[in-house]
Amino acid sequence: MSSNYDVQTVEAKWQKRWRDEGFYQVDPDDPRKKSYVLCMYPYPSGPAHQGHVRNYTFGDLLVRFRTMHGEAVLSPIGFDSFGLPAENAAIKTGEHPRSFTEARIKELTESLQRLGASYDWRRVIKSHDPNYIKWNQFIFIHFLKAGLAYRDKAPVNWCPGCQTVLANEQVLADGTCERSGDIVERKNLFQWFFRITNYAEDLLNSIEDLDWPERVKVMQRHWIGRSEGAEFELKVACTSDISLKVYTTRPDTSFGMTYAVIAPEHPLVETLTKPDFSKDVLSLLERASRSSDIERQSTEGALEKRGAFTGSYAINPFNGKEIPIYVADYVLMSYGTGAIMAVPAEDERDYAFAQIHNLPIIRTTEPPDADFEGPYSGDGLKINSDWLDGMDTKTAKAKSIQWLESNGIGKGKVNYRLRDWLVSRQRYWGCPIPIIHCPSCGEVPVDIEDLPILPPDDVEFLPTGESPLARHDGFVNATCPKCHQSAKRETDTMDTFVDSSWYFFRFCDPFNTEVPFDIETAKLFMPVDQYIGGVEHAILHLLYARFYTRALIDIDLAPKEIREPFKKLFTQGMIRLDGSKMSKSKGNLIAPSKYFDSVGADALRIFHLFVGPPADDMDWTSQTDEVIEGMARFLARVWRLAVPDASDQEISGRPSYIEPVSRELTAADTAIRKLTHATIEKVTSDFNRWSFNTAIACLMDFTNQLTKYQAAGAEKSVMDEAVNTLLLLLAPSAPHLSAEAWERKNGGHVHAQSWPLADPILAKADTVTLIIQVDSKVKDKVEVAPDIAETEAIGIALESAKVQEILGDKEPLRIIARPPRLINIVTQN
RNA sequence: GCCCGGGUGGCGAAAUCGGCAGACGCGGCGGAUUCAAAAUCCGUUGUCUUUACAGACGUGCGGGUUCGACUCCCGCCCCGGGCACCA
Structure with missing residues (x-):
């Protein structure tokens, strides 16, 4: 850059001044109009990478832009500092996750400051800070008391070699443990859940009012996955009191039900399996329990449609016919009732299964043409359906639900794909779940005065996959807060998505020692006016944050006016290196510090702003350095x-x-x-x-x-x-x-x-270019007044020498006039 | 398989309401400066035909609507992302 512009000195000077003068600090009593601009707080993985630079450049631009508009912009930063990488590093190198994490935070903080990002640095939040852990646990206990948190059995990945639960990402694609190589089993273990499904309907309905990118809204709608249908009982033949509850979205096709299927984990599997068939069923169950989710849900498996006949029959209440009951792993216990009526003619999966197992197929919906083959799941008139015959799909659905209800067999039912949020993690480097298991009192929350419950420092990190907390006697052994008998402390920690589900509230009031945050103070800043982050958080983080906001309102911890935490959302594009996804080692080659040291932060910022639309992905190529040099040249011109x-x-x-x-x-x-x-x-x-x-x-x-x-x-x-x-x-x-x-x-x-x-x-232009076309081809251009009259514009066009030359003595067929922009003289059809 | 995005010069891109396609930048080419180079500055740069003037073509492909389509409609192809037995 220019000889008398010393980038390093100048950038360091202003960074120091902004920080020392507290230029971007905002307090609750600030008289200016308040606003809140927030970038998703980062996981501290070391110095900033280009993705961070991009994200925080956009955020900083808005903070400064709005500040110059006279607003008091709350612009906080923090660190999502719990998580797996620090613990894995501990296992590998022996360094404690805390010191490891704090070193990474220091590096990232330095990068952010060198970028010139303007924050209220007093408000920094770190997830692993005891102050934050305390309020995280406080909220958990309040959730528990309000029935929003509960403990239940859930299938988890269990490694028999390591004798522990594995996270999904520790299970390899072939269903084996990444560490021991053993085949991972599915085991039902007690885990903690948050009742997000209570809010399914509200979370879904409120999406439409959000000023968010459409694709994120679509993803959330799909994730919640509302469906309308019916739930009803199928009596099991030759029994007096056993019946099977099924859920269907197509009760109108009930006359086409030719068999029923229950999930391998269904509680009635044992009861329904007849001795002659137990061999097949047992081998299926074993296989299902052994296969990982990935394998069980793979496309190849879908073709096989693995299943076994139980030997029992159910009665179709619509026509009284007996149908065989199968166990098959294409039915999931976690959705609906874990049992279905199968209508192969109108469902692809049932059709595939019926083909393999030679089960009858009866059409109940007329396909659009007579020689239609295979399953038809579209709408059409009812056939082979007795009293539903001739009705369209919609009417038949309503009628069949009415029939089920009036006969006391079932009812209309709405189902969601969304499951309750499993928050338990068998990990050390996370927020401990503040519960004590007492042999006589059961699950007892820790007394609020005893918070925070901190993970002990003197633990061993061994490559067993088992949480060090579970092996730490001093941590595990506790006394019951109720009866004071000796009891065991819960050793699960919380999913790190819990930490990020309410940090934006804490930013409003980060020093509060009485409550997670003061409701009135939160009201001053919330909701976040502009939230900025990566699309990768389109579903989980953003949905959990929306759930938390509602739940906090319901337990009187958040202002009830703030139903949605993020008014506007912007999701930035990803950075790719030469077309491939960015890996850590590749990312280092283009480390921001290299550019801070050479062209400076301003040039790098301008580059990220200039290179393309912020929402688009960008490729970092061999030409990129030259583009960045160009940005430095531009800034040098401004300087001169x-x-x-x-x-x-x-x-x-x-x-x-x-x-x-x-x-x-x-x-x-x-x-x-x-x-x-x-x-x-x-x-x-x-x-x-x-x-x-x-x-x-x-x-x-x-x-x-x-x-x-x-x-x-x-x-x-x-x-x-x-x-x-x-x-x-x-x-x-x-x-x-x-x-x-x-x-x-x-x-x-x-x-x-x-x-x-x-x-x-x-600002208004005093002339506009009038485009003169003959047969839609530009022939001449004339500068005219912006308010030129139509007749005058036509006159100018016709007088144009070019036009005269082309027209000769031909009469124009018609003239399209759009003054002051365009005159089109049409001479032919 | 289903649901979203996207496809424009050598490259990143622009065109906000159906009205000049390619703003701005990178790279290339030419020039100034320099003993020379680097750096810097200026000019030029969609393709083809043409000495020139000028003309033709051009926004993934094929059709359509319109005086006029990168933009709207129908049908394809390719690339990226999300979901993926959710009954």
Whole structure:
């Protein structure tokens, strides 16, 4: 860059000043209008990578932009500092997860500061901080008391070699343990859950009002997966009191039911299996329990449709016919009732199963054409369905539900794909679940006064996969808070998504020692006006945060006005390295620190803003360094305009610097004034619609025009206005250079200035290019007044020499007039 | 398989309401400066035909609507992402 712009010194100077002066600190009593801009807090994996830089550049731009609009912008940062990598590192190297994590936080903090990101650094939250753990556990206990947390049996991945539960990512694709190589089993163990399904309907319905990217909304809707249907009883033949509850979305097809299927984990499997068939059933059960989720749900498995006949029959209540009951792993215990009526003619999966097991197929819906083959799941008129015959699907559905209800067999039922949230993790480096298991009192929450329950430091990290907490006698042995007998402490820790489900509330009131956060203070800042993060959190984090907000309201810990935590969401694109997904080692090659050291933070920020739309993925290629160099060149041009310095201008080849003069405004001067105001308008609206790349392009163009203007001899006041405007408009994007240039030029702090306001009269163009077409092909262009009358525009077009030449004495067939933009003279059809 | 995105110069991209396709930047080419180079600055740069003037073609492919389509409609192809036995 320019000889008298020392990037390193200038950037360090302003970073220190912003921090020391608390420039971006906001307090509850701040008189300015409050707003809240938040980037998803990062997992501290070391120094920032380019993904972080991209994310935090967008966030910082908005914080500074809105601050210049006179708002008190709450802009906090924190660290999602619990999680598996620190624990794995501990197993490998022996370093304690705490010191490991704190070292990574230090590195990441330094990167963020070198980026020039502006935060209220007093408010930093770390998930592993005892203060945060305390309120995490406090909320857990309140959830438990409100019935929102419970303990239940759930199938988990169990490694018989390691004698422990494995996380899904520790199970390899072939269903073996990544550590011991043993075949992972599915075991039912007690786990802690949050009752997110209580809120399924509300979480679903509220999606429509969110100002979020459509695709994220679609993903959440799909994840919640509401379906309407019926639940009813199938009596088991030759028994008096046993019946099977099934769920279907297609009760209208009930007359086509030719068999029933129960999940391998269904409680009635044993009862229904007749001795002659137990061999087949048992081998199926064993296979199902051995196979991992991945295998069981793979596409190849779907073709096989593994299943076994139980020897029992059920009675179809609609026609009284007996149908065989099978056990098959294509039916999941965790959805609906874990049992289905199978209608092979109208369901693909049932059809495939029926084909393999030679079961009858009866159509109950007329397919669109007579020779239709295979299962037809669309709508149509009912056939082979007795009293439903002739009805359309919708009517038949309603009628069959009515029939079930009036005969006391079943009822209409809404089901969700969404399951309760399993929060237990058999891990050390997480927030301990504050529960004591007492032999006489059962599960007892720790007394609030005893919080936080912290994981002990003196533990051993062994590569067994078992949580060190479970092996630590001092931690495990406790006394029951109720009866004071000796008891065992819960050794599961919480899913780290719990930590991130309410941190945005804590940011509002991070020093509170009485409650997780004060409701009134939270009300001042919440909801988050703009939330920014990666799409990878489109479902889980964002859904859990929405659930937590509702749950906290219901237990009177959050303001009831804030139903949705994130008003607006922006999901940025991913960064790819030469087309492939970014890996850690590859990512290091393009480490931000390398660019901070060479071109500086401003150039790297401008690059991320300029390279393309923020929502799009971007490829980091071999050309990228050259583009970044180009950004540094642009900033150098701005610097030379704003801080003209004789010694710097003497570089040969460059046009010599001409001191601006005061004079009556010429046409060229007025044109620059107009350009200045048009630029304010364009950049402001581009920032507001997240079109940062075009805003930067516009500023580059403005800079180029000003450079030419100055070289041609500028007018002083016009040049002054233009350059000051340029620095103000650039201040959110390249904060260091703008601040330094502003200080040298005008004194004071550019980020404390008001955002420039465009004079609408100046910003408006006084001529518009009228496009003159003949048969939709451009033949001529004329500058005209923006308010030109239609007849006048047509007149100009017809008089055009070009048009005359083409038309000759032909009469135009018709003339399309769209003044002041376009006249199209049509001569042929 | 289903549901979303996306496909525009050599490259990243722009075109906000159906009206100049390619703003801005990278790279390339030419020039200035220099003993020379680097750096910097200026000019130029969609493709083809043409000495030129100019003309033709051009937004994944095929159709359609329209005076006019990157933009709207129908049918394909390719790439990326999400979900994936949810009854």
